[in-house]
Amino acid sequence: MFGIVRPCSHRLGGNLKAQWMAHLCGLCLALRKDHGQFARIVTNYDGLLISVLTEAQAGVVSGGRRTAGPCALRGMRTASVAQGEGARLAAAVSLVLASAKVRDHVADRDGLLARRPVAAAARRVAAGWGRAGARGGSAVGFDTDVLVDAVDRQLGLETLAGPGTPVLAVTEPTETATAAAFAYTAVLAGRPGNAEPLAEVGRLFGRLAHLLDAVEDREADAASGAWNPLTATGTSLTEARRLADDALHGIRLALREAEFADGKLAHLLLVHELRRSVDRAFGALPACATRPPGAAHQLGSGHESGAAHRSGAAPGPTPGHPLFSPSIPAPKPKPPRSFLPGCGMFLLLCCSCQMCCAGEYEGPWSRKKREGCCRDCDCDCPCQGCDGCGCDGCDCCCPCDGC
Numbered sequence: 001m002f003g004i005v006r007p008c009s010h011r012l013g014g015n016l017k018a019q020w021m022a023h024l025c026g027l028c029l030a031l032r033k034d035h036g037q038f039a040r041i042v043t044n045y046d047g048l049l050i051s052v053l054t055e056a057q058a059g060v061v062s063g064g065r066r067t068a069g070p071c072a073l074r075g076m077r078t079a080s081v082a083q084g085e086g087a088r089l090a091a092a093v094s095l096v097l098a099s100a101k102v103r104d105h106v107a108d109r110d111g112l113l114a115r116r117p118v119a120a121a122a123r124r125v126a127a128g129w130g131r132a133g134a135r136g137g138s139a140v141g142f143d144t145d146v147l148v149d150a151v152d153r154q155l156g157l158e159t160l161a162g163p164g165t166p167v168l169a170v171t172e173p174t175e176t177a178t179a180a181a182f183a184y185t186a187v188l189a190g191r192p193g194n195a196e197p198l199a200e201v202g203r204l205f206g207r208l209a210h211l212l213d214a215v216e217d218r219e220a221d222a223a224s225g226a227w228n229p230l231t232a233t234g235t236s237l238t239e240a241r242r243l244a245d246d247a248l249h250g251i252r253l254a255l256r257e258a259e260f261a262d263g264k265l266a267h268l269l270l271v272h273e274l275r276r277s278v279d280r281a282f283g284a285l286p287a288c289a290t291r292p293p294g295a296a297h298q299l300g301s302g303h304e305s306g307a308a309h310r311s312g313a314a315p316g317p318t319p320g321h322p323l324f325s326p327s328i329p330a331p332k333p334k335p336p337r338s339f340l341p342g343c344g345m346f347l348l349l350c351c352s353c354q355m356c357c358a359g360e361y362e363g364p365w366s367r368k369k370r371e372g373c374c375r376d377c378d379c380d381c382p383c384q385g386c387d388g389c390g391c392d393g394c395d396c397c398c399p400c401d402g403c
Contacts, residue, residue: 003045004212004277005269006370012268018080019265022065023048023055023090026082029068030091034139035132039091041346042098042129046209047090050181052266053198054086057189059261085140085188092136093181095129096144100151102126102339107155110338122339142184150177158227163234168243170229171210178206186258197257201270204247204254208274211244212281216368224335237282244278334367 009017027048031039055064064084070076103126105113112118130148137144150173161170182202186194214229215237221228230240252271260266337345342365349364363370 003047004209004281005049005273006045006277007269007273011273016265016268020048020052020269022080022082023051023087025068025071025079026051026087027090027094029081030083030087031094034088034091034136035095035129039095039129039132041343042094044094046205047094049205049266049269050090050093050185051082051086052269053182053185054084054089054188055082056260056263056266057186057191057194057258058086086185088136089140089142089181089184089188092133092140092142092144093147095133095136096147097151097177099126099130099133100148100154102129103151104155105339110336112338112340118340140188142181146180147177150174158229158232161229161232163232165233167211167229167233167235167240168207170233171207174210175203175206178209179203191259194258197254200254201251201258204250205270205274208244208247208278211240211247212277215240215281217366220336241278241282244282248275248278336366337364339365 007020012020024043024045028040028043031043061084064082065080066083068079068081070078102122106119106122106126109119113122133147134144154173157170157173179199179202182205183195183199186192186198210229217226218228218230218237220226222231229235230237248271251274255263255267255270336342345362345364349361361370362368
């Protein structure tokens with residue numbers, strides 16, 4: 001699984017966690033139903049936001065849920081999952097963007113894709129996903145050409161970008177694509193008045209997704225010589241953080257202008273969890289409340305500090321540790337896997353239930369540290385109120401039962 005909005009189950013609480021899992025499984029099963037078993041590999045946390053927004057506006061309609069059979073990612077349990085046009089739109093958008101990602105890896109000749117036979121096979125997969133995404137979008141009335149056009153413009157903008165180029169000029173295609181997808185959820189939900197504010201939410205979410213990906217990959221890209229928008233444009237981390245905070249504020253304001261039948265989950269994901277994603281990317285997220293001081297730095301503890309955990313750096317001894325030695329070089333970040341090896345690792349993680357239940361696992365492509373989407377967590381109550389979000393004490397601010 002990949003994406004920037006990765007909520008911990010203890011912060012969702014029982015009801016919202018069930019809703020979130022319903023949309024995640026709904027996206028996965030919509031990909032399988034409409035596009036085949038292999039298409040499930042493009043399931044991602046951010047794509048399900050489209051399904052969440054559609055249902056948040058329309059409410060749970062008749063036929064909007066069904067009981068799915070046992071699945072390895074749910075520990076072989078059945079579950080109520082979302083279905084309908086929102087899940088199908090999410091599947092179509094995920095396929096088109098995954099197709100573009102594969103083509104980008106082929107163009108960059110990453111890993112095994114530098115070999116012609118492998119690159120040719122990857123192109124066929126990408127072309128198939130692109131056609132399937134177009135069919136899926138057409139089935140719900142959404143023209144995926146706006147996504148394809150945005151992706152096609154991205155490479156040209158990256159080629160022209162250099163020191164002094166505004167980084168927002170590079171993020172614009174991503175912003176345009178996500179704005180179109182988010183706005184169309186208003187059409188599916190029968191709330192056309194929401195199209196404009198949700199387009200703004202999507203535009204700013206796309207900006208955040210691009211910026212946070214650049215921040216998290218900055219050191220690894222520098223080590224491998226890969227292109228990074230922050231490095232290429234000379235944008236500092238301070239400026240990137242300012243832009244991210246502005247985007248968070250804009251999303252909060254835009255969400256206030258939209259009308260929802262039940263917007264608790266959408267609000268929690270796009271306001272509270274998105275803010276945590278920004279803090280996580282910039283290394284400002286505090287450690288788990290139940291860890292003793294310094295526990296995140298104990299050698300062999302299996303935990304990392306917030307900054308190291310999110311950047312993918314391995315834990316190491318602290319200056320007070322008896323094994324500490326200034327001469328020991330810091331471990332180099334592992335290079336990302338190319339497309340096909342990543343696909344193989346994805347299947348392994350799925351079949352072993354690690355994506356669902358593991359406290360921590362290695363991302364199949366990025367090799368960054370990830371967290372199982374329904375793992376148990378021993379943190380204390382995370383309720384911190386609704387500081388400045390304007391939600392007037394809504395239930396999502398403290399989803400813990402009995403706090």
